[in-house]
Amino acid sequence: MAFIDYYKTLGIAKTATEAEIKKAYRKMARKYHPDVNPNDKASEEKFKEVSEANEVLSNPANRKKYDKHGENWKHADDIERQQQQQRQYAGQQQQSRQQSGGGYGDEGYSDFFESMFGGGPSRGNRNVKFRGQDYNAELQLDLRDVFITDKRTLTVNGKNIRLTIPAGVKDGQQIKIPGHGGDGMNGGPKGDLVIRFSISNNTDFKRDGDNLYATVQLDLYTAMLGGDLMVNTFDGKVKLTVTPETANGTKVKLKGKGFPVYKKDGQFGDLYITYELKTPTKLTEKEKQLFEELSKLRQA
Amino acid sequence: MKTEELIRIDELCVHYEVEHTFFTHLSEAGLIELTIIENTSYIHTNLIGDVEKMMxxxxxxxxxxxxxxxxxxxxxxxxxxxxxxxxxxxxxxLYEDDL
Incomplete structure (x- = not known):
């Protein structure tokens, strides 16, 4: 059915007051009423149009819907309810997809609309543009996987997406790939693909931002007398020189030996080494004797 | 002898959901003629079409x-x-056909 401009039917402006609507309707009704136009089909049709226009425009709630949704005003409640459900539905899907890493098909989404509105192309609500659904996926990686920039191929909702994962990505960080979500409705734009990184750490290093933290055991003698010590960093071993009389819990910063800074090539955080003094156990008689001598010397 | 078909105004009031005064006003304006029998108002059934139009x-x-x-x-x-x-x-x- 063609769109009928009710304001035009009654010959009034869109800003017409209720009194003006009433007046226009009465004038039209007197002119086209079937009882005053017997055997006149054209007048009868016109009277029906005028009555319909009056029914809509004389009711403030209906008029508001008509002004907002135009020809779709009869489905205004459905449209608004549907939009609300779409938002709720998107939220639920986001949660479930975070668990599965998958998405749902465009067809399913269309079916959802179809079930709400039916499929007739002439239905007014088909003209309402809806942005496509955002797809959410979770990518589980190991800390070592994100130490260097790497490429991965993900399969999301049946589509392969080649993705460059920059070094230094953080746990819980999300990246958005525009236009890789669900198809829009009625010519609306596609949604986005949002990937959340879940990074597990099975290393001896604790990561805090771009810095790494590690604890290194230091034997009593090296701590007291100093010496060289080979320690593990994230990408290899380094030799540390331990200064004499190093206390338990002493921290050493290895500049630039931390984690890569996200999207800043060549920049790294720092590695903090904490010395944990390891005291000797199962002392021999000779060792006990020497420690006693040391103790006496210290007391003296 | 011709039988007059009358219908009680009360029945019409219930059927059309209108006040009794509506018929009284129509009668006072000379639009319809009411028949009063033992204090009950009636109208001829052949006037019902006109009454509906008036309503x-x-x-x-x-x-x-x-x-x-x-x-x-x-x-x-x-x-x-x-x-x-x-x-x-x-x-x-007729004249056109003759010509």
Missing amino acids: RLHHDLQLNMEGIDVVFHLLNKIDHLNSELSAAKNRLR
């Missing part, structure tokens, strides 16, 4: 009794003119 004019177009009266007079006049027009056309057709 529509009253409710749809907010016409008062005088307005309804004018409309009915004009409609009757149109009917009469249409009849005359039809008769004239028919007579004219």
Whole structure:
């Protein structure tokens, strides 16, 4: 059915007051009423149009819907309810997809609309543009996987997406790939693909931002007398020189030996080494004797 | 002997959901003729079509009794003119066929 401009039917402006609507309707009704136009089909049709226009425009709630949704005003409640459900539905899907890493098909989404509105192309609500659904996926990686920039191929909702994962990505960080979500409705734009990184750490290093933290055991003698010590960093071993009389819990910063800074090539955080003094156990008689001598010397 | 078919106004009031005074006003304006039998008002059944039309004019177009009266007079006049027009056309057709 063609769109009928009710304001035009009654010959009034869109800003017409209720009194003006009433007046226009009465004038039209007197002119086209079937009882005053017997055997006149054209007048009868016109009277029906005028009555319909009056029914809509004389009711403030209906008029508001008509002004907002135009020809779709009869489905205004459905449209608004549907939009609300779409938002709720998107939220639920986001949660479930975070668990599965998958998405749902465009067809399913269309079916959802179809079930709400039916499929007739002439239905007014088909003209309402809806942005496509955002797809959410979770990518589980190991800390070592994100130490260097790497490429991965993900399969999301049946589509392969080649993705460059920059070094230094953080746990819980999300990246958005525009236009890789669900198809829009009625010519609306596609949604986005949002990937959340879940990074597990099975290393001896604790990561805090771009810095790494590690604890290194230091034997009593090296701590007291100093010496060289080979320690593990994230990408290899380094030799540390331990200064004499190093206390338990002493921290050493290895500049630039931390984690890569996200999207800043060549920049790294720092590695903090904490010395944990390891005291000797199962002392021999000779060792006990020497420690006693040391103790006496210290007391003296 | 011709039998008069009457219907009680009370029944019409219930059927059309209108006040009894509506019929009283129509009667006072001379639009309908009520028959009173033992304090009960009746109307001829052949007037029901006109009464329904009067109700529509009253409710749809907010016409008062005088307005309804004018409309009915004009409609009757149109009917009469249409009849005359039809008769004239028919007579004219007879002359046209002869030619």
